Amino acid sequence: MKFKLLSLSLILSGCTSQLQVNTIHNSDLDVAYINDDKSTGTFRNFDPGEKAYPVTCQENCYPEHADLVCDSINQQCHYQGVQPKPKLNTKFKVKWLGHASFELTTPDKQIWLIDPVFGQFDWPVDWAFNLTGGFFRHTVSVNDQNLIRAKSVDAVFYSHIHYDHFNKADIKKLGTSPQYFTPLKFSEHFPNGSYTVSEMTWFSKTKLGETTIHFVPANHFSSRIWVPFIYSDWGKTLWGGWLFEHQGKKVFFAGDTGYSAHFKEIFKRYGEIDVCLMPIASYYHPENGQWYRYVHTTPEDALVASQELGCKVMVPWGYGNKSWQMGDISSHSALKRLLHMHKELNTDVSLYILNEGESVRF
Numbered sequence: 274m275k276f277k278l279l280s281l282s283l284i285l286s287g288c289t290s291q292l293q294v295n296t297i298h299n300s301d302l303d304v305a306y307i308n309d310d311k312s313t314g315t316f317r318n319f320d321p322g323e324k325a326y327p328v329t330c331q332e333n334c335y336p337e338h339a340d341l342v343c344d345s346i347n348q349q350c351h352y353q354g355v356q357p358k359p360k361l362n363t364k365f366k367v368k369w370l371g372h373a374s375f376e377l378t379t380p381d382k383q384i385w386l387i388d389p390v391f392g393q394f395d396w397p398v399d400w401a402f403n404l405t406g407g408f409f410r411h412t413v414s415v416n417d418q419n420l421i422r423a424k425s426v427d428a429v430f431y432s433h434i435h436y437d438h439f440n441k442a443d444i445k446k447l448g449t450s451p452q453y454f455t456p457l458k459f460s461e462h463f464p465n466g467s468y469t470v471s472e473m474t475w476f477s478k479t480k481l482g483e484t485t486i487h488f489v490p491a492n493h494f495s496s497r498i499w500v501p502f503i504y505s506d507w508g509k510t511l512w513g514g515w516l517f518e519h520q521g522k523k524v525f526f527a528g529d530t531g532y533s534a535h536f537k538e539i540f541k542r543y544g545e546i547d548v549c550l551m552p553i554a555s556y557y558h559p560e561n562g563q564w565y566r567y568v569h570t571t572p573e574d575a576l577v578a579s580q581e582l583g584c585k586v587m588v589p590w591g592y593g594n595k596s597w598q599m600g601d602i603s604s605h606s607a608l609k610r611l612l613h614m615h616k617e618l619n620t621d622v623s624l625y626i627l628n629e630g631e632s633v634r635f
């Protein structure tokens with residue numbers, strides 16, 4: 274396999290301080306492959322085009338489950354099932370902070386955050402939503418937010434630029450001491466300050482402490498700014514997932530993604546994965562359901578993907594009491610459907626359900 278090695282360091286001047294950007298591209302996949310249109314610099318998916326979904330829940334997709342206790346129908350729930358923890362000995366500790374946010378403690382005791390968004394959206398989206406009565410979340414409590422920020426965070430990882438995954442206000446609060454890892458073309462979206470940002474291309478890798486970091490594809494899209502007829506940044510930043518590897522043990526965060534051939538490609542390149550953090554919500558929309566599923570896995574898509582990835586255990590996310598419930602129909606319907614389809618599919622992938630704020634060492 275031929276590797277192209279390219280590492281660029283450049284300094285972008287901010288108003289008051291300097292952003293340090295390092296571009297990591299040591300993959301056999303040419304950047305041009307994912308550059309859909311060089312003149313506009315937009316990216317495309319690894320496996321674009323129509324999809325055949327192996328399984329679709331057809332009826333009775335949201336049955337009651339004895340281990341899921343809710344205040345009202347599918348809303349404000351707590352999972353209380355007794356779960357045997359698979360013996361994986363990865364030495365990674367996983368804490369779910371709500372929606373797509375995770376805190377990962379690495380085997381060498383580093384604290385890493387994935388897609389940390391603790392409040393609402395960045396301005397002006399929060400402001401526009403306030404005016405129009407759009408969707409809001411129950412935010413992570415101020416105490417918990419302060420506890421997370423008080424820890425010495427070593428690294429922060431972003432999967433893509435959407436407002437519920439990348440929040441400038443939280444970056445400012447996390448400060449300049451963590452190292453930031455992002456998909457390509459993110460640095461211009463950082464606030465002013467002396468942040469250290471490593472932008473990565475798909476299938477590139479780097480190392481932090483004892484853990485190897487791989488950036489991998491997801492089937493999604495990017496957009497952050499849209500002014501009708503004037504400006505759109507659709508596809509101008511890359512998107513993806515993260516695979517963390519320590520002494521052959523692997524933890525995978527899929528990012529926002531629909532079901533596509535990229536999962537089989539990840540398995541082909543890296544082999545079986547110990548722990549898979551998989552999105553299961555945001556697949557539903559009354560008019561645009563097809564598009565929503567194209568970019569967000571249903572619970573059964575996530576199960577099929579986990580099987581293709583060789584995941585030993587799958588931890589679901591994207592739903593929850595502290596989530597935005599975007600494209601979903603309630604806080605916990607997606608988890609109900611997952612529990613139902615897990616039984617239906619009789620898969621050998623184990624599930625491990627976390628309530629928001631809970632953690633587990635695998």
Ligand SMILES: [Zn+2]
Nearest residue numbers: 433435493529
């Ligand atoms: Zn997204």
